[in-house]
Amino acid sequence: VNRIELTDKLKASGPFLVLAPLAEITHPAFRKLIDRQGGCDLFFTEMISSSAHLKGGPLEPWYIDPSPEPGRLIYQLVGSDPDEIVRAALSLSRQKPAGIDINMGCSAPEIMKKGGGCAWMRKPEAAVRLVASVRDVLPGDVSLSVKMRLGEEEKPEELLRFGLALEKAGADFLTLHPKTRKEKHSRPTRWEHVKTLRSALTIPVIGNGHITDYPIARKRMDETGCHGLMLGRQAVREPWIFKRISMDFSGRRESFTVDLFDLLVEFATLLIQNQPPEFYRTRAIRFSAWYYANLFWGHRLQTSDIMAIRHPDEMVEIYRRYFDTHPEERVKTILTSL
Numbered sequence: 001v002n003r004i005e006l007t008d009k010l011k012a013s014g015p016f017l018v019l020a021p022l023a024e025i026t027h028p029a030f031r032k033l034i035d036r037q038g039g040c041d042l043f044f045t046e047m048i049s050s051s052a053h054l055k056g057g058p059l060e061p062w063y064i065d066p067s068p069e070p071g072r073l074i075y076q077l078v079g080s081d082p083d084e085i086v087r088a089a090l091s092l093s094r095q096k097p098a099g100i101d102i103n104m105g106c107s108a109p110e111i112m113k114k115g116g117g118c119a120w121m122r123k124p125e126a127a128v129r130l131v132a133s134v135r136d137v138l139p140g141d142v143s144l145s146v147k148m149r150l151g152e153e154e155k156p157e158e159l160l161r162f163g164l165a166l167e168k169a170g171a172d173f174l175t176l177h178p179k180t181r182k183e184k185h186s187r188p189t190r191w192e193h194v195k196t197l198r199s200a201l202t203i204p205v206i207g208n209g210h211i212t213d214y215p216i217a218r219k220r221m222d223e224t225g226c227h228g229l230m231l232g233r234q235a236v237r238e239p240w241i242f243k244r245i246s247m248d249f250s251g252r253r254e255s256f257t258v259d260l261f262d263l264l265v266e267f268a269t270l271l272i273q274n275q276p277p278e279f280y281r282t283r284a285i286r287f288s289a290w291y292y293a294n295l296f297w298g299h300r301l302q303t304s305d306i307m308a309i310r311h312p313d314e315m316v317e318i319y320r321r322y323f324d325t326h327p328e329e330r331v332k333t334i335l336t337s338l
């Protein structure tokens with residue numbers, strides 16, 4: 001899709017479902033897995049460092065792979081130097097993605113310290129200038145978006161001013177993870193702020209945080225009127241979640257089955273095919289860290305056995321042994337919630 005089509009799709013009624021950027025998780029192999037499990041409307045890459053991208057190290061080509069499809073892909077850039085972010089955005093736009101996103105939400109200390117991620121919200125004028133400069137160089141059909149948090153504190157007027165200024169500077173849509181910089185993943189989200197942005201802005205607003213099933217997704221859409229929902233961790237636990245939620249939204253009462261072992265094997269195969277050996281171990285562990293939650297005794301695997309693997313095949317063997325012992329857990333019937 002091009003930029004205009006993307007905005008139109010976002011504004012159309014019905015939920016627009018988006019895969020969140022998750023470092024070391026939403027790489028090309030994982031995105032292909034999600035696509036095979038029914039897909040979603042838009043895929044975010046994991047954050048890509050602008051400076052590393054420009055330096056062009058040996059692993060960079062693996063971050064650029066636009067799978068499953070450039071037209072449904074948003075590259076997310078992280079960085080602190082506006083000039084580098086502008087140049088990296090221009091460079092990535094040559095892959096013809098649906099868009100480029102600037103990470104203004106990441107609160108990890110190593111990113112914040114350098115002035116990237118959520119640190120941009122501490123310097124709103126510079127952040128707005130950055131968005132305008134990226135918009136200036138991007139081809140007209142590539143969208144530009146920002147993923148953000150509430151900021152340092154919960155200050156609705158400041159958030160609103162920031163959102164309006166980003167819109168004026170040329171952002172095509174915004175994603176809000178409604179928590180302050182300090183709040184960790186376990187803290188509750190405050191969706192009234194998604195509603196505030198949604199009501200005041202002309203551009204689409206996507207809400208993100210703690211969506212785990214259809215009833216919550218429905219509630220968030222209804223209470224905020226937001227244009228889309230972005231899911232992160234639940235998509236790793238349940239790579240079929242988008243299919244399930246869209247069936248529910250369309251009012252279809254259906255069921256389907258998922259073979260948890262086959263799905264894991266598929267992920268391991270995609271990982272080996274689509275990522276370099278340097279990434280095999282960490283990416284397998286990262287995936288399993290959420291996927292194991294499907295298994296009754298899964299926590300036992302994750303704390304010891306999985307941490308010791310060196311290759312995705314070893315992860316497959318661990319899960320094979322698990323299902324040999326607990327065959328009744330292998331096939332799961334997924335029923336829509338209605």
Ligand SMILES: Cc1cc2nc3c(=O)[nH]c(=O)nc-3n(C[C@H](O)[C@H](O)[C@H](O)COP(=O)(O)O)c2cc1C
Nearest residue numbers: 020021022023046047103177209210211231232233
């Ligand atoms: C392991 C992990 C890695 C993440 N990496 C990124 C990232 O690269 N860029 C980003 O903007 N947010 C990142 N986030 C935040 C998520 O995109 C999302 O905002 C957060 O997980 C809340 O959504 P969820 O409850 O659906 O998971 C990450 C979160 C987690 C748990």
